[in-house]
Amino acid sequence: MTEKDAWTLSLVVPVMNEEEAIDPFLSAIDDTLNDVAPQLEILFIDDGSTDGTAQALTAAAQRDSRVRWLRLTRNFGKEAAMSAGIDHAVGDAVVPMDVDLQDPPELIHEFVRKWRDEGYDMVYGVRGSRHEDTRSKRTSAGLFYSFFNRLSTTTIPSNAGDYRLIDRRIVEALRQLPERSRFMKGLFSWPGYRSVGVYYDRPARQVGSSKFNFWKLWNFALDGLVSFSTWPLRVWSYIGGVVALLSFVYILILITRVLIFGSEVPGYASLMTAILFFGGMQLISIGVLGEYISRLFIEAKQRPLYLIEHDSGAARKPIAQTRPAAKAGAS
Incomplete structure (x- = not known):
């Protein structure tokens, strides 16, 4: 394997009280991503779970050396947990995604193809349909994207969530942004670089329930608007x-x-x-x-965005995949 082919993909997966979702998620990764990259890191961030999530992650890391996990000292919120994962991921490309499999892992193959072969620095997933959401949520989401893009100088793609592939140079740019009130969709778009969307149908959540309610979504939208518009x-x-x-x-x-x-x-x-x-x-x-x-x-x-209580493998490198590496293309 040449040095050009020996690259690493990191999956960044924030979790909070997702004990039952860990094993199904890893099984789905094994079924769909065995040949996606020469080296794979699966980085979980435990954002103050109070159930058996930590035990499930410990067991997963013991049987699979690709798995690494961080435990934050308390619940800092998904945006802070995602930032912690991006800060500590070692990959040449980083993919933030949810553990509930509403972000279909098979789409990462298309992310990697556009990144490697077509030279895009960011490839983001765009929800082609949102049938799993209620009508009120679809309507409010559409209004938010429209309102935000009219008021802000930073444009975010409509119906694009956090699920995306980010090149290492964008990761390094994100690590330079010090703000504590994090709106990751806006921060992902702020550095610029070449980006493209990939449409997909978002399936219903397979395990557990969403931790976001209307009040949290409202505050999330308010943070985004205030953070990126005067x-x-x-x-x-x-x-x-x-x-x-x-x-x-x-x-x-x-x-x-x-x-x-x-x-x-x-x-x-x-x-x-x-x-x-x-x-x-x-x-x-x-x-x-x-x-x-x-x-x-x-x-x-100037308080830190998050505090880490445990890192399961700070010095450990991800293992090589057993299948052939993806064909190298444009970088």
Whole structure:
């Protein structure tokens, strides 16, 4: 095997209370990815699990030397866990993916082909259909992608999740980004480089249940918008200007009416309407300012993004595959 062919692929798999999903995931990897790369690393990140996930990962690492796992000291969130995996993966290409097999492993063959043969630095999966999601989730996701791309200078592909292949030079670029409020879809797109999407139908989750609920998804979307756009701050300048203009016009109307018809006692309804309107506007604008100030507060403290309690094999290299390596192409 030449040096050009001796490359490594790392799978980065964040898990939290996924004890039952570990073995089915590894079985699926064995069935579909035995010949995908000369060397394969399967890196799990245990994000503060409270079930038997750690024991399942320990057993998996003992019987399969390709498996390595990190245990974080507590639950830091999926974005932090994924960042930990990307920071510690050793591969020339890195593929973040979910353990529930909604990211079909067989698609990695196409990822690798476009990376190796066509020279793309990033190959991301695009969900061709989302039949497993509810209508409300599909609608809200579509609105989010549209809204985000209109407001942000960093464009993220619609219906593209975290499932993708990332070249080592993008990995090194991501490791230079120090922010604590992580929105990985935006961070993946920020470095640029050549990228292409691969469409696939996302299957239903096979084991366990999703750890995301509506509230977590809402906060996730809010983090993404605030992290990659200053529009929520800027828009209040325009709103303030419009309200000031309307107020000035209203003042002219009142003065004109007084000059023509004489003074009149203002009504209770109009007074309360004005108070409630401007009070509501002020509270909303203060809330937007608070979102940005809270992130400045978090960044200013410079706390680490995550803490690692255990690394099952920091110095161990992934083993070579038993089947022939993939044909080398453009890099």
